[in-house]
Amino acid sequence: MRTEPATVHVAVGVIENEQGDIFISCRHEHLHQGGKWEFPGGKVETSETVYDALCRELREECNIHVTAAAPLTVITHQYPDKRVLLDVWRVTAFSGEVKQREGQPWAWVPVHELDAYRFPDANEAILELIQASV
Ligand SMILES: Nc1nc2c([nH]c(=O)n2[C@@H]2O[C@H](COP(=O)(O)OP(=O)(O)OP(=O)(O)O)[C@@H](O)[C@H]2O)c(=O)[nH]1
Numbered sequence: 620m621r622t623e624p625a626t627v628h629v630a631v632g633v634i635e636n637e638q639g640d641i642f643i644s645c646r647h648e649h650l651h652q653g654g655k656w657e658f659p660g661g662k663v664e665t666s667e668t669v670y671d672a673l674c675r676e677l678r679e680e681c682n683i684h685v686t687a688a689a690p691l692t693v694i695t696h697q698y699p700d701k702r703v704l705l706d707v708w709r710v711t712a713f714s715g716e717v718k719q720r721e722g723q724p725w726a727w728v729p730v731h732e733l734d735a736y737r738f739p740d741a742n743e744a745i746l747e748l749i750q751a752s753v
Pocket residue numbers: 627629630631650651652656657658659660661662663676701703705739740741742
């Protein structure tokens with residue numbers, strides 16, 4: 620008998636700077652969807668809320684302390700090898716200077732240039748929402 624693997628619940632942050640550029644980083648090659656660009660974030664642990672996970676992941680991955688964020692969308696996506704539920708938040712206020720702490724290439728990208736980057740398939744709806752909001 621084959622059992623379906625559980626959905627991976629992921630908190631994802633869309634961080635914008637004063638110019639309206641969006642922070643993205645490139646996933647390490649050896650990871651799931653490696654080599655593609657992503658919004659920072661990571662798995663929600665059982666003991667935490669999605670908002671707590673968002674704050675923890677953005678502190679760990681990009682050095683900021685989130686002070687306000689609003690839900691943007693929720694996406695479920697089935698990859699050939701994995702099912703994910705992306706809980707996407709727009710970070711509206713933070714303290715600290717954004718920097719990539721995990722050795723990934725990173726960039727601040729104007730919204731109209733996001734199309735030049737390759738993202739995981741699940742991200743399509745996120746990109747449409749960001750582009751529609753400028
Ligand atoms: N962070 C992030 N993950 C994404 C995005 N789009 C997307 O499909 N994912 C998928 O969500 C899953 C969780 O991401 P993750 O690898 O960042 O998790 P994590 O930071 O907790 O790392 P870990 O693997 O070391 O525990 C991965 O399978 C990844 O491919 C995105 O824009 N940002």
